[in-house]
């Protein structure tokens with residue numbers, strides 16, 4: 001899972017506030033990643049290391065430790081999501097060495113920490129936490145004792161680590177530097193004026209700079225207020241040597257704004273992000289026209305397409321596979337990333353594998369892309385984060401333009417993924433001649449209308465879903481049933497309700513419901529149908545009847561012209577009649593709102609569901 005990391009180094013008083021406050025503000029921006037403890041370390045103006053940390057949420061910890069009381073020019077902060085050792089004050093980061101001069105915050109897992117810890121204990125080091133991270137400051141200390149300068153000692157320590165990590169460290173013996181290292185876990189640098197930043201996500205420092213460098217695996221370095229150094233370990237004549245990385249061409253200006261990364265008057269990020277969908281879709285559609293053509297041309301020549309994704313991105317992959325089949329006549333298969341290896345075993349040159357991931361960092365999806373590449377397939381990333389790991393490692397990258405998504409539950413990234421991939425399906429169908437011109441023009445028109453349709457759907461259904469949430473909030477279970485495109489949308493609806501409202505929600509192909517799941521259905525058991533096309537509606541009628549006959553609370557999201565469905569279900573959610581390529585994004589909106597309001601009515605925080613993190617970088 002992911003923790004949040006920030007490192008700041010500034011000269012003079014450019015931050016305009018105590019460093020402790022800047023660290024706290026950056027950590028607040030990283031809250032969405034999921035955490036149970038908070039801490040920071042800074043070198044104060046007298047050159048002493050100050051560390052304050054505790055189990056709990058940022059505001060509560062801030063009230064306890066007083067971030068505003070501490071100032072300096074170099075500091076690091078951390079939000080921890082427990083892996084090694086339960087959430088506790090002592091297990092919170094940053095961790096320090098025996099002398100209390102070095103502080104380290106870390107995201108990821110150090111696989112060989114036990115053997116390192118034992119060796120350090122033999123050398124006389126004392127450990128106070130149960131974490132894997134604590135070995136790092138002690139290793140640095142050990143190398144300094146052996147005569148290495150702080151940055152050299154940091155690199156020597158990193159050389160010994162195995163596993164996934166993003167690390168930041170500060171050291172009173174070299175007080176203007178924040179050291180960093182990345183392997184698998186995300187880490188980005190921000191280039192400011194008389195101040196530089198390192199963080200797990202650029203949203204942490206957007207109020208200072210939008211000039212960003214996404215670090216790559218194996219990169220290690222440091223920032224000072226004036227300088228950024230990035231190095232990587234290479235083997236020359238069999239010997240490891242650290243060589244400087246020329247990163248100038250990789251520094252990008254990101255078009256995310258501070259407002260995009262703040263709640264802007266909404267109670268939760270999730271609600272704001274649901275409401276942002278019209279803009280996100282309009283930007284994605286506008287950029288799709290330029291970005292997907294090269295890929296569409298390639299797809300006209302390929303044999304098979306596999307689409308890998310996790311969670312919501314898997315549901316987008318499923319929708320896209322159906323659209324690629326329907327509009328471009330392609331053999332396309334969606335696979336859950338963590339299961340991809342069993343499907344990838346016959347992939348070869350001539351095949352295309354899409355890795356779909358809003359964050360671009362999900363390790364299961366990255367692994368699927370790596371495996372596909374090894375087997376000679378062309379790899380394509382579909383991401384919302386420029387230069388993240390999956391786009392970097394893929395042959396081609398296309399991007400949704402959803403802006404930063406902070407809420408743990410994916411909303412605008414799903415609708416933009418589906419739309420971008422729908423657009424790709426249409427373009428491929430046009431280029432390979434599978435799709436007639438008239439059908440293509442009607443379908444493209446529906447995509448152009450989509451932002452307004454989504455805006456209208458939000459306005460129409462927000463209040464209705466809020467009141468339906470009152471009915472849903474005390475139900476322990478729900479089924480989401482669909483056929484065709486309605487199935488992945490049902491899966492997405494169920495995931496939303498499960499992850500933020502903690503209701504046990506299962507999605508099934510509607511036709512499968514009578515092969516087992518129906519055994520649970522009794523008076524008041526909610527079954528929520530999603531119907532995208534008239535064909536699906538025709539087939540699903542008997543399934544609705546079956547549920548009705550058992551007293552189920554039937555709800556359906558469907559095109560408003562399907563009168564039979566309207567008559568059959570208790571709660572009809574009548575949607576505009578629109579081409580399926582657009583309906584695949586539009587018809588999820590009521591589900592998003594239902595999950596959001598059910599969570600809120602249960603008194604939960606939809607932005608920070610328990611046990612979940614926004615980006616999952618562990619297998």
Ligand code: AGP
Nearest residue numbers: 311312313357358359362409410
């Ligand atoms: C979605 O609401 C979930 N939080 C989760 O399933 C997510 O979609 C999944 O972890 C994949 O993330 P990605 O798109 O960043 O790869």
